[in-house]
Every structure is written in structure tokens, then in C-alpha cells.
Amino acid sequence: MYKFRDPHGRVVYVGKAKNLRSRLNSYFADVASLHPRTRQMVTTAGSVEWTVVRTEVEALQLEYNWIKEFDPRFNVRYRDDKTYPMLAVTLNEEYPRLFVYRGPRRKGVRYFGPYSHAWAIRETLDLLLRVFPARTCSAGVFKRHTQIGRPCLLGYIDKCSAPCVGRVDAEEHRRIVEAFCDFLSGRTDKLVRDVELRMQAAADELDFETAARLRDDLGALRKALEKQAVVLGDGTDADIVAFADDDLEVAVQVFHVRGGRVRGQRGWVVEKSGDVLDRPDGRDTLGEAAEDVGDVEEVSLLVEQFLTQFYGEEAALVTGDASSDAQEGGAVPREVLVPALPPDPDEMTRWLAGLRGGPVRLRIPQRGDKKALADTVQRNAKEALAQHKLRRAGDFTARSAALQGIQEALDLDSAPLRIECVDISHVQGTDVVASLVVFEDGLPRKSDYRHYGIKHAAGDGHSDDVASIAEVTRRRFLRHQRDTAGTVTGDGGDFAPEAALDPATGRPRRFAYPPNLYVVDGGAPQVAAAAEVLDELGITDVAVIGLAKRLEEVWVPGEEDPVILPRTSESLYLLQRIRDEAHRFAITFHRSKRSRRMTASALDGVKGLGETRRKALVTHFGSVARLREAGVDEITAVPGIGKATAQAVLDALRADRAPHTPAEDADPDAPAPSVGDDDSVGVSAVRAEAEQ
Incomplete structure (x- = not known):
């Protein structure tokens, strides 16, 4: 390695x-x-x-x-395709829920799919809820109907068993959900026979109303089965993989077949890695790989890379069920059909068998239904690559042109592959915060986003954007110098790469590498402040510019006149995107910080009420306005609040009936990232960004 x-x-x-x-x-x-x-x-x-x-x-x-x-930049990464919806079943909840889901998989949740369209999931779900009346509502809706004691509309029309009002207990509801999962897993024959027998028994007992309902349920089951065509008559559980490529990218398609039926489909288009060989003939696709030795080697490497990453990731995500089909399209199946075997197929097979906990067959389909299905997957891969090239041609070309244009306009030595941008947010000098966003290769890298609480402005009551820009710049690049062990200096010191690595993990420290271009939101004063800080720190390999909002002028340190980029240029558009993203990220953090302060301030000064109890009260009632209208008995229901404290809270709130701010009604559970001393948190910032 x-x-x-x-x-x-x-x-x-x-x-x-x-x-x-x-x-x-x-x-x-x-x-x-x-x-x-x-x-x-x-x-x-x-x-x-x-x-x-x-x-x-x-x-x-x-x-x-x-x-x-x-996360190496030049390795192929088969990331999960977020555009494909899945049907999720929350088996980790007391009352499992069925719903359409997009995104990464979570522990304790069972997934079916992915499907091509969300409407296909909803249509199938609507059919099956007649037979399996499981809960589909969100946690908030479920809690509300539990409190009011009435089911929702689905409960009245018998498409939900209404566990929220106690029509079924948790055990009975879980049996309904498990039967639903069995049906989608392919164990359909037994369920259909059971419904037929119950219908016949009801008819024999002259209970025609029940028999009619079961007849309709049977029709719904059969209609759902019609939507899942049998592609392999022997009931095979298999994944079929195919590739199509050009000189730079490769498209991958996977069909997940369970019980002989196609249960899901996934697709990726990724750039080739360094280990993939150049083919001498420049063939457009890999469908004819067997005709050339170089092609066979290339496909073998692609197969090895894909199997390693895809099944390693999927096996890590499958929890709580060791069966091979515990996760539809997720866990390693009994058979994997590929266009070419990896360089060492025996070792790969043993590794896959270890992930699955049972034997796995890795082979190339030669004839029959499996070969026909593999050809279908191959055609899908070719079509996916063609569509991707049409979609990305303009986008990729525009990003490349934008970076090249920035390089030429600013007279840089190379294209700025990593760009960082800083923005300041405040309201009349209060709650001053800053954001730092990162773009690599013209695309946002949200895992590297940071935000800062400005220290010099705390309590000043006035705005000083120039000083704030200087503070953020100093903190960001001081951290950079610390993470490189102070080896970047202004007197010709050499950079030692090993100093930038964390000895515990072997990974680079968070700010161990600088941007190629550092952008500040503002004009000449802000740019001068940032450039002065970099000069003080001896950092000479980072270009600094400012983007003024009014005329979209690009300011360069030491220049009297700004650089004017054409209004329709891709370079200006990219800089605007980066500036606007920094502004959005700063505004989001500022609002959350201001909301927490204003919500808590209404309860400041109440004797015997500390921060923990204030938070408990606002969380329990949802807002200060609702707390103001509550009674003493209601307030004492909150753990830790006695009658004397409850009365003091009401006296303080009702003594000041000034119109409350909208922030008082803010959701107390809304994500609000915290701020560190030297730099803002990374994980909490990304989590807040993901939950916007």
C-alpha cells in the first residue's frame, strides 16, 4: 500500500x-x-x-x-447518489414509520430501493397501506394526535392502524411493519396465500363484508406485484454491475435484484483514478473489453476499485440484521455479476464473503437471462454517461474557464484551485460574527466551512468591519502557522511537510495548507487590512482580493483602481457565488446566535432561575409567549421548577408586556453552532449547514 x-x-x-x-x-x-x-x-x-x-x-x-x-483528491469516490429516493422503515422507533427518504443511510433504519422516482414509492405505498396500515406520519404529527386523542385522516379511512390513539399496541404495529418488510423483500407468495385463505374463510362464514375487504386487499397486493417484473426466474439475489467510459470519466450502473426482481438501481459518474491504465485504441466504452488486453486490465481495476469502496461502505452501514437481504440493495448479495473479474478474484471473493458472513459468487455472465440483464445494465451505463456529458459540458467548462479567467485577471502564477472567502455579519455592531467558506475546483467544500465570533467587537455597540476582517484573517492564518509547526516564515524558512501532520492520525492538521486565493467581502479598506495581516505573518504565497457589492469591483492590495471583470464573465459569476455563499453562511450563524440571546434575555434576572432551568422552560413551552400565558401549576410540571420560582417567572414576564421579538418564538431545538476560541467548530458548522 x-x-x-x-x-x-x-x-x-x-x-x-x-x-x-x-x-x-x-x-x-x-x-x-x-x-x-x-x-x-x-x-x-x-x-x-x-x-x-x-x-x-x-x-x-x-x-x-x-x-x-x-478522502484523497485523485482516488475514484463512488459516493452514494443523493438524487435517488428510497423507502425507509424506522425499525429503531417504538412505532416504526414508513416514508420516502433521500440521503445517507442511518443505523436502525431499513431501506428499500433506491427507486427512480419518488412518485413510484408513494404510489406503491398508497396501494400497500390498505393491507399493511402502518404509520407514515412524522414525529410531530404523531405526538399532536396522541395529545388530542383523535387519529388523522388515514386513521379514519383505515390506511393507518392509528397507534397514536391506541387502536393497536406497539407489538401489533411492529408485526404489521414486519409483514410489510417481508412483502417488499420478496416473500410475497405466503402473504398472498394467507389473504386468499382468510377471504375464503370469511365467505364460508357468510361474512361478506370482511370477504369484500380482503378481496380488495388481494387486488392491491397483486397490483403492487405487477409493478415489480420478474427478471430472473430462479429467484436469484444478485447485483449486476456495468461500466461505460471515455478518456476522463467512467459511468457505473448497478441493478439490485432480490428474489428475481429488480428492487433498486444506482448510478455514478466519476473521474478515473491514477491506477486506471490508458487504452491504446481510445475505444469509447468498456462493453468490448474482452477484445483488447489493455481494456481487460482497465476494467479489472475499475471492478476492484468499485467493489472495495461500494461494498465496504454498504457493509459498514448495515446494522441490526445479519441476513444477506437485510437491506434491499445494501448488503453484499449472494452473487455479484461484473463485466470483468478483478486482478485477484479469489481474494476479492473471500473479502466479500467476510463482509456478508456467507459465501459470495463473483462471476461474468455468459448466456441466458443474466447475460441479457447485464446487457441492459450496460446500455443504462452508456446512456448515463452520455447524459452526464451533456449536462456537465457547460458546467465543467464554465468552472475551468472561470478559474482560468481569475488567474489571468489577477496575474496569478496558477489557477486558484482553493479559494476561501470571509464575510462579516452583525446588527448595529451587536452579535458580530464572521464566516469562512471554501471552494475547491470551483465547487463548495462544506466540510471545511468555519465561522467565528468576533472578539474585539463584543459589547462595543458599533461596527468595524475592517478590524473584524483583520481579526478573522489573523486567527485563520495563525492557526495555519501553528499547524505547520511555525515553518512558514517571512525570512525564507523552508516548509517541512511532516510538521503539518497530526502524529496521532497521520492526517494533515485542519489549517495546515493555505488557500491560493483569499477573498474578503468589501473594498479597498478590507483588502488592505487582510493584506497587512498576511504581511505581518510573513505569508507571501496567498493572493488577496476584495469583492465590493455595489459595482462588483475586484480590489487588489496596493492598487488605486479596481479590476473590472466583464459582467457576463464566468470568473465574476464564480466570485459572486463564493461571496454570496459566505454571506449566507454568516447570516445563518448570526441569526441563530441572536435568537438564542434574545430568547434567553426575557428570563434574565429571575431569582433562582439559571441557564439550565431557562432552557428547560423555553424547551417545554416552545416560546416565551406561551410561558407568559401559562399558570403556576403548568410551570411547576417542568422538572426542577418549584412554586416560588414559577411565581417569580410569571411576575417577571407579566410585569413587562412589551411586544416580544420574533426570536422569542424561535424553535429552541434549532441547530445553533458554537464558537471556539481560535477558530470555529467544523463538525457542528457542517451539521448546521446540512440541516438548513
Whole structure:
């Protein structure tokens, strides 16, 4: 196993090779003849490290772990496609819920799909709720109807068993949900027979009303089954994988077949990694791989990379059920059909079997239904690549043109692949905060977003954006210097890459690498303040500009006149996007901070009421306005609040009946990131960003 690191210590590529000398020789023998992406990786790398392992299985596992840990820029990443909806069943709740879901998988939740369209899930769900009347409402709706003691409309029309009002208990409701999961898992014959027998028994007992209802349920089951065509008559559980590629990208399609029926489909289009070989004939697709030795090697490497990442990730997400079909389209199936076998198929098969906990068959379909289905998946991969190229042509070209235009307009040595932007937010000098957003290759990198509480402005009561910009810049680059062990200086000091690494994890420290371009929201004064801080710190390899909102002028330090970019240029559009994203992120944090302060201030000064009790009261009642209208007995129902404290709260609130601010009605459970001393938190900021 080997890792390429850039001069700042970041891992940019991980790979494995049985002969490391031969692999490195292939990279450095003739750089000009390499694949463009491989050439960029080799020229970006500053050092190489390697680790010796005993078996291919260990190498596969370590490669998967490294890709997940370091997120190398030049490795293929088969990230889950967020555009495909799934049907989720929350088995981790007392009363499981059925709903349409998009996003990463969570523990304790069972998923079916992904499906092509959300309407297909809703249509199937609407049919099956006649037979399996499980809960589909959100937690808030469920709680509200529990409190009022009446079911929702679905409960009245018998499409929900109404556990919220006690029509069924938790155990009975879970049996309904488990029967629903069994039906979607392919165990349909037994359920259909059971409904038929119950219908016949009701008819024999002259209970025609029940028999008619069961007849309608049987029709709904059969209609749902018609939507799931049988593609493999032997009831096979398998995943069928196919690829289509061009010189730079590869499209991957996976069909998930369970019980002989296609239960889900996924697709990715990713850039090729450095280990994928250049094909001599420049063929457009991989469907004819068997005709050329180079193609076979390339497809084999793609298959190995995909299986390692995809099933490693999926097996890590499947919890609570060890069966091979516990997660539809998620866990490792009994059979995986691929266009070419990986370089070491026996080791790969053993690794997959270990993930599944049972035997796995890895093979190339040769004839019959499986070959026909593999051809269908292959056609889908070709179509997905063609559509992707049409969609991305303008987008990718625009980003490249934007970065190139910025480089030329600012006379930079290279295109600014990493751009950071700072914005300040406040209301008349109060609650002053700042945001820092990061764009890499013209796209937002939200995991690197940060926000700051401005210290110099605390309690000043006036605004000083220039000083705030200087403070944020100083804190951000002081942290950068600390994370590089102080080796970046203004007197010609050399950069030591190993100093930028955390010895505990081997990963670069958070601010161990600087941006190529540092953008501030403002004009000449703000730019001068940021540039002055960088000069003080001896940082000379970061370009600084300001983007003024009024005329969208680009200000450069030391220049009397701004740089004017064409109003329709991609470069100006990219800078505007980055500036607007920084403004949005700063506003979001400022509002949450102001809301917490204003909500809590209404209860300040109440004797015997500390921060914990204030929060408990606002959380219990939902807002200060509702708390003001409550009685003493209602307030004492909150744990930790006695009668004397409750009366003091009411006296304080009712003594001041000034119109309350909208922030008093803010949701107390809304995410509000905290602020650190040196730099803002990363994880909480990203979580708040994801939940907007």
C-alpha cells in the first residue's frame, strides 16, 4: 500500500501494488505520456509513503479505510447518489414509520430501493397501506394526535392502524411493519396465500363484508406485484454491475435484484483514478473489453476499485440484521455479476464473503437471462454517461474557464484551485460574527466551512468591519502557522511537510495548507487590512482580493483602481457565488446566535432561575409567549421548577408586556453552532449547514 502526499502533507492518492518499484516506474518514466489526471496527480505529489501488508485481503481493507479517512483528491469516490429516493422503515422507533427518504443511510433504519422516482414509492405505498396500515406520519404529527386523542385522516379511512390513539399496541404495529418488510423483500407468495385463505374463510362464514375487504386487499397486493417484473426466474439475489467510459470519466450502473426482481438501481459518474491504465485504441466504452488486453486490465481495476469502496461502505452501514437481504440493495448479495473479474478474484471473493458472513459468487455472465440483464445494465451505463456529458459540458467548462479567467485577471502564477472567502455579519455592531467558506475546483467544500465570533467587537455597540476582517484573517492564518509547526516564515524558512501532520492520525492538521486565493467581502479598506495581516505573518504565497457589492469591483492590495471583470464573465459569476455563499453562511450563524440571546434575555434576572432551568422552560413551552400565558401549576410540571420560582417567572414576564421579538418564538431545538476560541467548530458548522 502506498500514499502520495502533496507538499502540504495532504494525502492526494492511495493505491496498492504487488511490485511498488514497477508501479512507481510507470508513474515517473515519461510524465508527458501519462493520462491527464495521472499527470496532474504525479506533478502535485511531493512525497510517497508505503506500508507492507501480508495478504490481498488486508490490502483491500486498508485501501478502503484510507480512502474513507483521507478522502484523497485523485482516488475514484463512488459516493452514494443523493438524487435517488428510497423507502425507509424506522425499525429503531417504538412505532416504526414508513416514508420516502433521500440521503445517507442511518443505523436502525431499513431501506428499500433506491427507486427512480419518488412518485413510484408513494404510489406503491398508497396501494400497500390498505393491507399493511402502518404509520407514515412524522414525529410531530404523531405526538399532536396522541395529545388530542383523535387519529388523522388515514386513521379514519383505515390506511393507518392509528397507534397514536391506541387502536393497536406497539407489538401489533411492529408485526404489521414486519409483514410489510417481508412483502417488499420478496416473500410475497405466503402473504398472498394467507389473504386468499382468510377471504375464503370469511365467505364460508357468510361474512361478506370482511370477504369484500380482503378481496380488495388481494387486488392491491397483486397490483403492487405487477409493478415489480420478474427478471430472473430462479429467484436469484444478485447485483449486476456495468461500466461505460471515455478518456476522463467512467459511468457505473448497478441493478439490485432480490428474489428475481429488480428492487433498486444506482448510478455514478466519476473521474478515473491514477491506477486506471490508458487504452491504446481510445475505444469509447468498456462493453468490448474482452477484445483488447489493455481494456481487460482497465476494467479489472475499475471492478476492484468499485467493489472495495461500494461494498465496504454498504457493509459498514448495515446494522441490526445479519441476513444477506437485510437491506434491499445494501448488503453484499449472494452473487455479484461484473463485466470483468478483478486482478485477484479469489481474494476479492473471500473479502466479500467476510463482509456478508456467507459465501459470495463473483462471476461474468455468459448466456441466458443474466447475460441479457447485464446487457441492459450496460446500455443504462452508456446512456448515463452520455447524459452526464451533456449536462456537465457547460458546467465543467464554465468552472475551468472561470478559474482560468481569475488567474489571468489577477496575474496569478496558477489557477486558484482553493479559494476561501470571509464575510462579516452583525446588527448595529451587536452579535458580530464572521464566516469562512471554501471552494475547491470551483465547487463548495462544506466540510471545511468555519465561522467565528468576533472578539474585539463584543459589547462595543458599533461596527468595524475592517478590524473584524483583520481579526478573522489573523486567527485563520495563525492557526495555519501553528499547524505547520511555525515553518512558514517571512525570512525564507523552508516548509517541512511532516510538521503539518497530526502524529496521532497521520492526517494533515485542519489549517495546515493555505488557500491560493483569499477573498474578503468589501473594498479597498478590507483588502488592505487582510493584506497587512498576511504581511505581518510573513505569508507571501496567498493572493488577496476584495469583492465590493455595489459595482462588483475586484480590489487588489496596493492598487488605486479596481479590476473590472466583464459582467457576463464566468470568473465574476464564480466570485459572486463564493461571496454570496459566505454571506449566507454568516447570516445563518448570526441569526441563530441572536435568537438564542434574545430568547434567553426575557428570563434574565429571575431569582433562582439559571441557564439550565431557562432552557428547560423555553424547551417545554416552545416560546416565551406561551410561558407568559401559562399558570403556576403548568410551570411547576417542568422538572426542577418549584412554586416560588414559577411565581417569580410569571411576575417577571407579566410585569413587562412589551411586544416580544420574533426570536422569542424561535424553535429552541434549532441547530445553533458554537464558537471556539481560535477558530470555529467544523463538525457542528457542517451539521448546521446540512440541516438548513
